Amino acid sequence: MRSRVCVISYVVLGMAFLFATVSAHATFPGQNGLIAFSVDTGAGFQIYTVRPNGDALRQITNVSGDALFAEWSPDGRQLVFELDTPESVSIAIMNSDGTGLVTMPPAPNGFEGQPAFTPDGKHIVFERFVFDPCCDDAIWVRDLDGNNRQRIASAPAGATDPNVSPDGKTVSFVGFNGEPTGAALFTSSISGGDPLQLTPYKFDVAIKQDWAPDGRHLVFTKNGAEPKPGVSPNIVTVRPDGTHSRRLTHYEGGDISAFVGSYSPDGQWIVFRLEDHGQFGLFKMHTDGSHVRPILPLSDFRPRFIAWGPRPQRHN
16 A cells, blocks of 8 residues: 555655555446556556557556556547656656657646546546645546646545546545555545545555446455455455445465456456466456456566556547
8 A cells, every 4th residue: 555654755755656556547438449557667667558469568658757557538549647756746648659748747745646537538537645734635636737626535544546437427536544454445526525435444455446337336456555464455346335345356365366457448357467476467357257368478577557448539
């Protein structure tokens, strides 16, 4: 889990964020397109894309710093992501092939990251941390150009990883209670108000969760925020009202784990990272947990912050 104390320390010291957990965001309905994810290249995290059959693996960023938490636009033509450098944490947007990179000005007196598009493609939800007055860590929404910022919600010890429901009315996010393994899944109206807690903090929800394209379920990783000896993270779904929690993977003992990425745009698959005795693979399964299939087989290549995008739409 991203410690709120560590967040403060990293920014104060002018360091880039290096997150050890998997992280988010809503999958937009449509035909299945490319899958985006970040990989630690040894010289920072860079964003890659790959086809759902494992072909055409390609690195699309070469930034100075870390490119993290890439999320697709509703038309599949752009990616928004968090750019971490020693000087700042900010939001960037680029075309789906990595061209046309535009970095938003860093937020004064804090940082902005973990961005995701709204379904209309006109706004971005994001995490904003403010130092003065200290120390508000909350979910916000703004226009694409950075104007009209509005605070949505938070949890007792901060919030991160916002995603917007397909109807555009609800934001889901991961909230913290300040304990080492206290992370829960929440929802809130996009216009603000009291959030609804969907899971107990003891679920230790990883910083990566997603809405199904039909809006009927959310998917998240249980026991995934902080490593625990002998405990395997597993993928779970829940309804937006917090009922009907269902475990999709059933790994035990800590040697094999599953970390969710997102739903596929057609709603038929869930993409995830499988960790098996120190190796990593990009896998997919049906939304009931069946038919587990490799996209990228187990190796030392570790995909993180996985998001399955829609096939790009042509604009008239």
